[in-house]
Amino acid sequence: MATQVDAGQMDVGSEAGRVTDNTPETVVVRFAGDSGDGMQLTGGQFTLSTALAGNDLATFPDFPSEIRAPQGTLFGVSAFQINFGSTEVSTAGDQPDVLVAMNPAALKVNLADLKPSGLIIADTGEFTKRNLEKAKYEVNPLEDGSLAKWTLLAFDISALTLQAVKPFGLGNKEALRCKNMWTLGLALWMFDRPRQPLIDWLNAKFAKKPILAEANIAALNAGHAYGETAEIGGQVKKLTIEPAPQAPGLYRTITGADAISLGLVAGAQLAELPMFFGGYPITPASAILHNLAKMKEFGVTTFQAEDEIAAIAAAIGASYAGSLGVTSSSGPGIALKGEAMGLAVMAELPLVIINSQRGGPSTGLPTKTEQSDLYQAVYGRNGDTPMPVIAARSPADAFECAIEAVRLAVQFMTPVMLLTDGYIGNAAEPWSVPDPEGFEPFPVSFMSETNNPGGKVLPYKRDEKGVRPWIKPGTPDLMHRIGGIEKAPDTGDLDYSPPVHQLQTDARKAKVDGIAHHVPAQEVSQGTTTGKLALVGWGSTYGAIHQAVRRARAKGLDVSHIHVRHIWPMPANLGDLLKGYDKVIVPEMNTGQFKTVLRDQYLVDAKPLNKVSGQPFTIAELEAAIEAALA
Amino acid sequence: MATQVDAGQMDVGSEAGRVTDNTPETVVVRFAGDSGDGMQLTGGQFTLSTALAGNDLATFPDFPSEIRAPQGTLFGVSAFQINFGSTEVSTAGDQPDVLVAMNPAALKVNLADLKPSGLIIADTGEFTKRNLEKAKYEVNPLEDGSLAKWTLLAFDISALTLQAVKPFGLGNKEALRCKNMWTLGLALWMFDRPRQPLIDWLNAKFAKKPILAEANIAALNAGHAYGETAEIGGQVKKLTIEPAPQAPGLYRTITGADAISLGLVAGAQLAELPMFFGGYPITPASAILHNLAKMKEFGVTTFQAEDEIAAIAAAIGASYAGSLGVTSSSGPGIALKGEAMGLAVMAELPLVIINSQRGGPSTGLPTKTEQSDLYQAVYGRNGDTPMPVIAARSPADAFECAIEAVRLAVQFMTPVMLLTDGYIGNAAEPWSVPDPEGFEPFPVSFMSETNNPGGKVLPYKRDEKGVRPWIKPGTPDLMHRIGGIEKAPDTGDLDYSPPVHQLQTDARKAKVDGIAHHVPAQEVSQGTTTGKLALVGWGSTYGAIHQAVRRARAKGLDVSHIHVRHIWPMPANLGDLLKGYDKVIVPEMNTGQFKTVLRDQYLVDAKPLNKVSGQPFTIAELEAAIEAALA
Amino acid sequence: MMNDMTPVAVKTTLKDWESDQEVRWCPGCGDYAILKAVQRTLPELGADPAKTVFVSGIGCSSRFPYYMSSYGFHTIHGRAPAFATGIKLANPELDIWLVTGDGDGMSIGGNHTMHFLRRNINSQILLFNNEIYGLTKGQYSPTSREGTPSPTTPLGSVDRPMQPCAFALGAGARFVARGFDTSKNLPEVLKAAHAHQGAAFVEIFQNCIVYNKDRFADFTEKAVADTRQLWLKDGEPMLFNKGTQGLRLNTDHLHLEIVDVVDGDWQAADVLVHDVKNRSVAHMLVELPMADFPVALGVVYDDPKPTYEGAVLAQDEVAREGKQANLAKLFARGQTWTVDAAEDQGPLSNV
Amino acid sequence: MMNDMTPVAVKTTLKDWESDQEVRWCPGCGDYAILKAVQRTLPELGADPAKTVFVSGIGCSSRFPYYMSSYGFHTIHGRAPAFATGIKLANPELDIWLVTGDGDGMSIGGNHTMHFLRRNINSQILLFNNEIYGLTKGQYSPTSREGTPSPTTPLGSVDRPMQPCAFALGAGARFVARGFDTSKNLPEVLKAAHAHQGAAFVEIFQNCIVYNKDRFADFTEKAVADTRQLWLKDGEPMLFNKGTQGLRLNTDHLHLEIVDVVDGDWQAADVLVHDVKNRSVAHMLVELPMADFPVALGVVYDDPKPTYEGAVLAQDEVAREGKQANLAKLFARGQTWTVDAAEDQGPLSNV
């Protein structure tokens, strides 16, 4: 029998708002400009103001892989999208309602996404002949009528900014850098946001150069004032987005990379272990290493290794020595770690491996998002080398997943792979700051006395869950040797006789398979436990699937959403659950990887729904798929 | 409707012979001794004599991972098993009929496998107190009656050998080295084999030390004479195994490693390409590198790189420069190559990667066999990185597979993985020497003139099969740049815009998927095209499955055998074929990897039948599984 | 001779070496100057774009091949030397330029660099040393000086940096040179590297204006050029500061020291004459502490040895001599036997 | 001081260091002698088996840890230095012995060896150089001499071998020493390595009797020991051949040359006095052509610098000073806001 599942604080039937409507539920704004225009910073600060205003929100930063592409080029465009509303928001939004285009290239690259009748705010000061050429425009789009189907608000932000900051006597280049604050000021006016937090932030940021703080504040105020004056006329009205209903408590915004860092620290503390993090820079994984490098007071040691192999090897070495070993990378770097993961599986040492997925194959699309390393995570090793895999679905969820990864690693003496992706890593969302007291600690106990009095210590004697003890070198009388060659049960002495290899392979598999019974049962995130159609997702597609299912259900369609955190082993009830639906669709940002796992394990006819453009699914794409499946 | 499939020259109903029967169809002999006793050489020479006698045969060398383990130890035992007969032979045999045990350790390690009432030949001269201790025997098993259920033939081979070679005045150590020839002489007598080929071989081998040739020949003759004399009495009779029916033609014995080397050379010649082989030593893959290092006259350049990454990178570089790039390793080394494979997929360059699988995970069981790298082969890369995978089923089949791998690589501009394993690599079987004229050449044509007159050259313009041209650097006017970042269609210029990545990911997938239509349709190797049960195998399990199915069918059971060479993409008809059976069992030497591919792709309820002991399946194990499935 | 594959000179101009791709480095990056220096040098070498291959790993510097209208292969991080090895062995006629960074070539790729140098494959290796990871946004690298603050070392790096040229010598390099991005002498250094038959290792100090701005300004700036740069020339005294100072060998403690040169009489001051074949002095020159000495630039060491590809191909040739690529014979190697077509399947003949 | 973790001496005997595992090297392998030398040395160092960790890669040599009754980790091919780095950073009190081979440490693992030396992690690195790949059955290695025939080089190898000690110096090693398997001096060399605070690199020539038999016999054999071995001692003249010959520095060309010493008057013959801190001479000693010179053995170079783990831990300590590991505060870093429990969900307060 189907049971109704709580869909959260969802106001069923709500739709993304329109900019022409004065009280929409959600609004999507995209800031786009040159890499040098500070769009990520602008977006980040707008996000904060929005969070402070109590809206729910989700963001999507999208930037070029070039460090600082030449000014004005198409490939140098950097964008930041935010979706915020008075209702639950779980994606950065399909199509922007408002596009801020700081130059012609930004307009060109982003225009196609803008909602019909959406608003364009453009800085005419940057629509120079040279910039138009660089953006490959033959005529100025602001003037040739080609933007007719949108609302256009074009004025010389550059000049207005220069004017606003004139009193501070900055050079032209420095003065123009304040453009983004001017724009932000206008945006704050549009959505009725307080300026004070930003002013405080600017004062703090430029504490050593107060003149810059003042100039930026002046620009901010000027942009805001510009909105207040008659100059904009009737084209755009001030919009008020009511605060979203939120549980009471302390909040902050958090990105996935931050959340994972905090989760790892929390996990190590709950396990009562020092943490050793071995990494090698790679986009978009580096942020975690950067974060942890600043958290030494939590017993964290970070190590920038010479390469990814050394990074994981050092982490395994640290685990061997009694720390929580952690390593992190993206696809190409994870590929290099495969051999060492095999050793961790064989030696049965705890280890957390984080993969911040990006577009592949090979170097691929380093700054774009994708979920195409699932095969690699679940299957990508030589030998029969089972390893738990967990996937985070959102920035906030990544925090819990990191703790879960640590828990499984130390409780089962196994490497654990945690999958996240560029989207989760960079995107920000509000986070209800948890109370550390609320977590159940899972302290590790190292073996301190022999488990075989009178005989030799038995470092590979398994407990009822199939787990061996963790012995720290340095402990008196427990000396022993471990390694990557097959070994006898209990003693761990080299042994590659046929029955021993069979027994140990089975034991390693049984241990990991058994984890299925030590993870929460799979829940239905929205909808019913049986029915016509289930969308089964994993990772960062959560928001889009959630909203699509919400809308479809609001239309009365029989569709449910299941989102799997434990990719391997999967929760014990998942197979039965899936059999309760007539159809199962697996939306993934890859060519169909998780669907392989589901079909193999449960023999359900899970249909792939794939997107590999380096961009997240839109809600509309998924809605369409649901409708097609139920048509 | 089910059609009858030709089961080869099979004499239905034949059973493995018994040593007590004077005209058995097949006999299994295992030579076992200390690593220093030359058992592999003895086995190899016995194999040759057997092949020359016209028997069909299969072998299984099984040696320790230690180079030269200390004399007399249990882990230092080296064994060589041969199954030969007057009928088709396709495995090395389940249980030996005859066990030659050159010392106590060899007896201890191998006894359990010996067929009830089988024959033990033991060298009493080695059953000294010290050797018994090393083998952890408390009493001499030759004397305590513990061998009663077998036929025991124990005599002092050491002393008899010393006596035979006395005239040559060798030192004691050198003289004892001739023991294996004495034993071989006895074996040749037992099975009525000519000694002359061996005598020729010894004379050639010791051309520079004729005294050693003479001593060894004397030992050989002495062993043979020992059989002729009354000394053995009635325990053992001379056995005659009739020649097996064989197609007329030229034959030799071949191991998988030899066959792959020859197949690669043939493939390169058929493609009219020089070959560049980049390797790094690893057991059991090294043999291919060793072989090719001696084939320079075929346009082969071999390169021992500093590691596996450099080996594959150099091979890709060579392919880029217009050679056939080939690299080879085993699981741990293949793991290291994953990142570079992604580049080859992305750049679309031909490359053959050979994985000689061994027991895993990690260092695992370097000298034992396993099929546990299939996941790694099919799925083990970051990103959506499809790559064809082919698996060889026997030494002789490996030859054809190597040619097929070369063909796919150059015709589809793609890396191709060829799977073999330690069993195939080391085992020998008779091979009908092919006539090179019989092969269809597939010459490569490099682009010599632009495909875009008037514009820039288009290195990524695809043909109707989705394949790009191969352009050799050095060619005038075709200069272009390639790499691992996502690229625009046709030009290959950097482009990671969303639609381009979608398009290229789809194109890469379509190209590889499309190969399914350019490989032979899947055949049923034995049995019917529909029915109650199919055993679907791949790789080196071929022989065991073949015999088990043969025996089961002889008993009237409705079981068929399908053996898949093209693991990815699979032949276009395979899915439909499998749906024609009520049950599908997939026997594999892993924990169930190919079954994942089948279940995912065809949603058939393929049941795994797994063995991971580092030893091949026995026919009996598979027979039992068939009977259980049909019970 | 196999080994001497002096190609025919081709007439080109700088323009001929510019590809149609937009250059995507940060405005002001030192890479631009190096690109121009290379594009200026190649015509002078008579290089043929069709026979020239730029091979690189991953990093800002490794984007280089895209901007050259020759053949180019942008590979994976750290492995360019291995790709180059395969390319050169497959076609020794190609002129290989290997472009790498301090992260690409010295961190993840150190081992390939080492074995490439040891094997001595004819090619030019340009190591763009900006003492930072540019592409991944500013982490410290193995060449970063002690105390370098970076996102991964917020309190400053603590590991001793490696010295690429010392490393190269230790690896067995037969040509070691140094230059910097904006130096007018860079083309000369590149030409010397090209003239060297074998692997020529060139460390080029490069200004990453975004993440490690002006790191080398203390010796590359015009104003300090005289006192802080020592340009080495084979057979000439090691003079700097307009000839008023030089380097002398202290033979007691076996190290170099600065001496004043009075009235240009460097002999009197015992100034060392540069000998590009003197390995011991090369060791000293590349290990000179930057703080106390001028930076030794130009060709530090140049003492050719046979190349790997030359030796491999020569050996291949010998091995092939008089042998035919006869597949039928190859297949039938070892002991064979023939099954006759006779009806009774026997007898067998051993051939 | 953080950095000085001189452990308490523990009383052990050779037997205490023998594990219960059967030793699985080929009978006659040089590894046995090295094993015994190590097992003999450790008691003299007062080492504690519980605080001692042997870390290795893969190879015959890398089986070493199994035979020591200390803690041991037999890892994967070439990566032992990286594992050791993690172990040492996680617990600097452990005394790390890294055992590797010429393939493991110089071929696949060269880069890790290099960065380990550069970082200078307190430990002893024992490189068993048998100039061959033993475990994989005899392929040539990067240290094999030119012309070495092997299964992968049937006509002889053509690449120039690397010199492990030259490589180590180029990588920035602060301690470099050499010995050989059966030498009675090996324990002394091991003790010096152990005494060195930092990464101590010891190349041990080792006889692989199966695949490279007696490769070093030309200088290790008793009969030639006098003429072919030069045992270096800090502060003592570089004499060999019972003091009748020595090494002199040719200051014109900056290389070492052999001189005869008459009546023991080495000063008169200008024989060089060994100074373990002289880097230039160290370069020369490790690069001496084996054919023309005696082989320099013993401690070639020993000039300590601060260790990596010391610096990391010191920095960690400074960073932690005065800070509390307060998770609640950490979670709430950055700008936060509070949603009040008030029924109407507003207003919000910015904290």
Ligand SMILES: Cc1ncc(C[n+]2csc(CCOP(=O)(O)OP(=O)(O)O)c2C)c(N)n1
């Ligand atoms: C396997 C792998 N690991 C990491 C990266 C990320 N990565 C790209 S370039 C780079 C370092 C760049 O530094 P450098 O070589 O000094 O070049 P620069 O950008 O400074 O010119 C890194 C770590 C990668 N692309 N692939």
Ligand SMILES: Cc1ncc(C[n+]2csc(CCOP(=O)(O)OP(=O)(O)O)c2C)c(N)n1
């Ligand atoms: C990734 C990987 N590649 C290759 C091998 C095979 N392998 C094991 S040991 C070894 C080389 C051994 O040579 P060396 O380090 O000199 O040690 P030795 O046996 O001579 O003591 C190789 C190539 C492996 N185990 N793992």
Ligand code: SF4
């Ligand atoms: S980040 Fe630095 S090295 Fe990279 S392009 Fe910018 S300035 Fe140049």
Ligand code: SF4
């Ligand atoms: S192969 Fe060589 S190195 Fe290995 S154990 Fe045997 S003798 Fe020693």
Ligand SMILES: [Mg+2]
């Ligand atoms: Mg750099």
Ligand SMILES: [Mg+2]
């Ligand atoms: Mg070795």
